[in-house]
Amino acid sequence: MINKAFLQYKTIKILAPATVANIVCGFDILGMAINKPADEMQITLTKNAGIVIKHIDEYNLPTKPEENVAGVALLAMLAECGEIDFGFEIIINKIIKPGSGLGSSAASSAGAVVGANYLLNNYFSKHDLVRFAMHGEKLATGVKHADNVTPCILGGITLIRSIQPLDIVEIPAPSMFVTVIHPQIEVKTADARQILRKEVSLKDAIKQWGNIAGLVAGFFKSDYDLISRSLEDVIVEPVRSILIPAFDLIKKKSIAAGALGGGISGSGPSIFMLSKDEVTAKNVEQEMKNIYDKIGVAYYTHVTTINNEGVKIEEV
Amino acid sequence: MINKAFLQYKTIKILAPATVANIVCGFDILGMAINKPADEMQITLTKNAGIVIKHIDEYNLPTKPEENVAGVALLAMLAECGEIDFGFEIIINKIIKPGSGLGSSAASSAGAVVGANYLLNNYFSKHDLVRFAMHGEKLATGVKHADNVTPCILGGITLIRSIQPLDIVEIPAPSMFVTVIHPQIEVKTADARQILRKEVSLKDAIKQWGNIAGLVAGFFKSDYDLISRSLEDVIVEPVRSILIPAFDLIKKKSIAAGALGGGISGSGPSIFMLSKDEVTAKNVEQEMKNIYDKIGVAYYTHVTTINNEGVKIEEV
Numbered sequence: 001m002i003n004k005a006f007l008q009y010k011t012i013k014i015l016a017p018a019t020v021a022n023i024v025c026g027f028d029i030l031g032m033a034i035n036k037p038a039d040e041m042q043i044t045l046t047k048n049a050g051i052v053i054k055h056i057d058e059y060n061l062p063t064k065p066e067e068n069v070a071g072v073a074l075l076a077m078l079a080e081c082g083e084i085d086f087g088f089e090i091i092i093n094k095i096i097k098p099g100s101g102l103g104s105s106a107a108s109s110a111g112a113v114v115g116a117n118y119l120l121n122n123y124f125s126k127h128d129l130v131r132f133a134m135h136g137e138k139l140a141t142g143v144k145h146a147d148n149v150t151p152c153i154l155g156g157i158t159l160i161r162s163i164q165p166l167d168i169v170e171i172p173a174p175s176m177f178v179t180v181i182h183p184q185i186e187v188k189t190a191d192a193r194q195i196l197r198k199e200v201s202l203k204d205a206i207k208q209w210g211n212i213a214g215l216v217a218g219f220f221k222s223d224y225d226l227i228s229r230s231l232e233d234v235i236v237e238p239v240r241s242i243l244i245p246a247f248d249l250i251k252k253k254s255i256a257a258g259a260l261g262g263g264i265s266g267s268g269p270s271i272f273m274l275s276k277d278e279v280t281a282k283n284v285e286q287e288m289k290n291i292y293d294k295i296g297v298a299y300y301t302h303v304t305t306i307n308n309e310g311v312k313i314e315e316v
Numbered sequence: 317m318i319n320k321a322f323l324q325y326k327t328i329k330i331l332a333p334a335t336v337a338n339i340v341c342g343f344d345i346l347g348m349a350i351n352k353p354a355d356e357m358q359i360t361l362t363k364n365a366g367i368v369i370k371h372i373d374e375y376n377l378p379t380k381p382e383e384n385v386a387g388v389a390l391l392a393m394l395a396e397c398g399e400i401d402f403g404f405e406i407i408i409n410k411i412i413k414p415g416s417g418l419g420s421s422a423a424s425s426a427g428a429v430v431g432a433n434y435l436l437n438n439y440f441s442k443h444d445l446v447r448f449a450m451h452g453e454k455l456a457t458g459v460k461h462a463d464n465v466t467p468c469i470l471g472g473i474t475l476i477r478s479i480q481p482l483d484i485v486e487i488p489a490p491s492m493f494v495t496v497i498h499p500q501i502e503v504k505t506a507d508a509r510q511i512l513r514k515e516v517s518l519k520d521a522i523k524q525w526g527n528i529a530g531l532v533a534g535f536f537k538s539d540y541d542l543i544s545r546s547l548e549d550v551i552v553e554p555v556r557s558i559l560i561p562a563f564d565l566i567k568k569k570s571i572a573a574g575a576l577g578g579g580i581s582g583s584g585p586s587i588f589m590l591s592k593d594e595v596t597a598k599n600v601e602q603e604m605k606n607i608y609d610k611i612g613v614a615y616y617t618h619v620t621t622i623n624n625e626g627v628k629i630e631e632v
Contacts, residue, residue, distance in 0.1 A: 028526075159530065160526065161526045161529065161542075161545065167530070169530055169534075198518055198519075200516060201514060202513065202515065202551070206343065209528045210477045210478055212525045213345055213475050213528050213532045214475065214477035216532045216533055217475060217536070220532075220533070229483060230477060
């Protein structure tokens with residue numbers, strides 16, 4: 001039971017990082033948090049029951065709790081709080097563009113539950129918070145997936161070994177820079193799922209799991225060459241990349257510029273590339289920009305690093 | 317070039333360990349060396365060119381070099397030695413039963429090339445030795461696979477991320493005991509390959525690569541619970557296990573007796589189980605024995621540990 005005697009009805013500020021799910025060969029199992037972009041939220045524990053959501057951004061997202069990803073994640077949390085007479089007010093300034101493939105909905109649901117839990121004196125475990133935030137993902141994409149909310153909450157690179165039961169493994173990794181380009185086109189997660197083949201050849205599957213084992217080993221060993229060799233997806237990328245303008249060229253030029261490798265972020269359209277150092281990551285950004293400038297695709301780019309702490313809380 | 321001035325025309329003794337390939341979810345990519353059983357060989361560098369092979373066991377294996385797995389592995393090695401006027405005599409006492417699924421052919425080819433290379437003052441790298449030994453596997457099974465010869469040469473648990481080009485990754489693991497039971501039935505590797513489906517569902521493939529990532533992470537973290545949870549094969553075992561008497565019952569009883577998990581060794585018919593301690597591994601052995609005694613299947617068992625050094629050389 002939450003001890004209400006110790007609750008402080010105060011306001012905190014939250015920074016909820018963007019996340020890259022489906023790290024190349026790690027489709028549906030590997031995700032990582034990055035430092036930029038990040039959503040800003042302000043959460044207040046209120047003496048009135050109920051959830052009030054406000055947006056101070058341009059996206060016109062729903063504010064009814066049961067229609068809002070942060071709202072449904074909080075509702076899932078409150079359902080396990082026992083008898084309650086308090087509530088939350090959330091003001092969201094969404095910086096991670098919805099539909100970017102950078103875990104925008106995950107940042108909202110993860111940020112909301114991490115912040116609310118802090119105001120409840122960390123009553124729930126991080127594992128619980130992942131469970132709650134997955135309700136937001138279910139609302140956003142129709143699937144209760146965990147590969148964005150988990151790294152958003154825990155930071156770093158995370159493995160979802162299994163969803164049912166939920167099995168989360170933190171994967172240590174060496175320092176890496178991340179270059180992201182977000183072409184201003186729309187790829188719906190549902191569509192990106194639809195075009196995948198339901199069956200794959202055993203040969204390709206074996207190649208993929210060799211790469212996944214290599215990638216995980218490369219992260220543990222801080223072996224950049226092994227990471228680079230293992231950043232290969234023979235199953236999902238060949239299909240999904242056709243939805244993203246100039247994907248093959250961007251990848252080729254990025255690797256020629258020194259990137260370790262990379263691929264589609266989440267279900268796209270953003271493309272991410274990993275590099276060992278910042279100079280390379282910036283060269284990669286320039287290569288990416290040149291290509292979209294040439295073919296006239298509008299875009300945003302980010303050069304950032306892996307976020308190792310997850311959702312960040314600041315007292316105000 | 318091999319500097320013949322430094323060669324010593326002497327005899328050494330070799331112990332080439334058995335290996336477990338296809339570690340559960342790691343089909344075609346993960347293998348490990350175990351301390352028992354192990355083949356015994358005696359190798360002499362001779363001043364006469366050519367390869368002479370003798371057997372002092374009961375298996376009546378071919379002795380012509382080009383028909384013998386150790387012979388073809390050595391021939392592949394000699395082909396990269398430049399002009400040569402020396403040769404090798406090998407006496408093999410095969411302890412690892414052919415057709416057991418414990419890397420019997422791999423032990424012959426790996427043992428031969430490691431021993432011969434020692435006599436050549438370690439002219440070749442271990443990576444080269446894996447390449448040579450793979451020729452033996454090609455002769456034995458028709459496929460140039462590396463998942464037995466690699467752990468046999470390097471010791472420990474090894475990942476073959478890719479065969480072409482060959483990419484070998486050593487995976488550190490915590491101490492574990494291994495229980496093996498070898499039912500005296502024949503499963504041909506070629507048959508075991510034949511019954512596999514050429515296509516698998518994407519859903520199963522994702523489950524498998526989640527388990528592989530979990531298993532590799534579990535080895536690195538020395539996390540026995542994670543290792544145990546990840547020892548699940550949803551693709552190959554359900555098909556191949558029907559070739560092995562009472563497989564499901566043996567697995568169930570072994571896990572009930574405390575085993576972390578396990579499965580088919582190589583392409584069978586041997587079954588292996590991993591345990592945290594020796595007492596458990598022996599209890600698992602007893603459970604296995606009871607089952608085969610009851611249904612009247614003849615067997616051999618081994619209770620052993622992971623072999624971390626690979627092929628062992630003794631001067632005589």
